[in-house]
Amino acid sequence: MTKSENDRTLPAITRRKMLFATTAYLSALTDHTAPGASHPSSDQESIAPGNVLALWRAWYDAHEEGKRLCHQQQRLETEVLKSAGGFPVLQLEIPGEDKPIVVSTRQEIDSWLPGDAMAEERKTARSELAARIKKWNVADEQFGYSRTRHAETQIAGIEEASANTLWEAPALTTSDIIAKLHSIIETEDPGSHFKERPWPQLRIILADLVRIEHPA
Known part of the structure; x- marks a missing residue:
């Protein structure tokens, strides 16, 4: 890594803030088409193949529901173990x-x-x-531990299918590229912990794209 790349390596808290800002930016673009985070679905027939932002929203809703169910099943497992x-x-x-x-x-x-x-x-x-x-x-x-665990497994399948559909869709705008890159980073490095190539560079590119598309 060159000195300039080192200079641009983002600290952990900044990396998370950058991803939060990207999520907020994409959510603002997709709120009017959002299917609703409480009922994510694998049925994407109503989404046009080229509508990358709608595909991102379908993936994001499933991603967030998956995280909620993961935390819930971990909490319920502790309760069941104690009982x-x-x-x-x-x-x-x-x-x-x-x-x-x-x-x-x-x-x-x-x-x-x-x-x-x-x-x-x-x-x-x-x-x-x-x-x-x-x-x-x-x-x-x-x-209800097993029910929650089953729901988590189901939503994980929906999230994976949604991500694959999103990544394969052709990007037509900068915002489309932001959506695809954001989902890849969140899926593969959800805690922004990876420091080896290419993850720091991908996060920097994502930040660059958001700044270009939505200057502060």
Whole structure:
């Protein structure tokens, strides 16, 4: 990296501010066509192939919903863990094994504790695992952890499909290029942590494009 490139390397807080400013700029351009962040959809048939800004908005809504669901499922997982007393797994002390074996199904118990000689241990392990699974399922139903995790998985698929459609769409304006570059940076380096090439340079280019298109 040359001295001039080093001079233009943005500190972390400035990088985030730059991305926030880019998001605000693109949101202002797309508010009138926004499908609504609370109901992102993979159905993009109503969006013209060349409408890059509308495609960006579809991706951005899914991206934001994905982040919300990710934080929600992490919080709910903590609640379920506290309520259930741990994950629905069991540690088995197996003769000849240096460390306990973690099992999560009856089949795994049967595999690790086979034969008549292990019948009592097998029965006890099955009963204990079943009790832990029951406690987990009760807590899961109460807090809705699995439902949220399923929703997060679904929105991740929508976000990926939206991003691919956006990146493949032809850019016709500077704002289109800003939208595509912004989504790539947010997708691949969401925390703006990458310092190796090409990420600092891409962030600088994005800042240049926003400044050109929307001077302060």
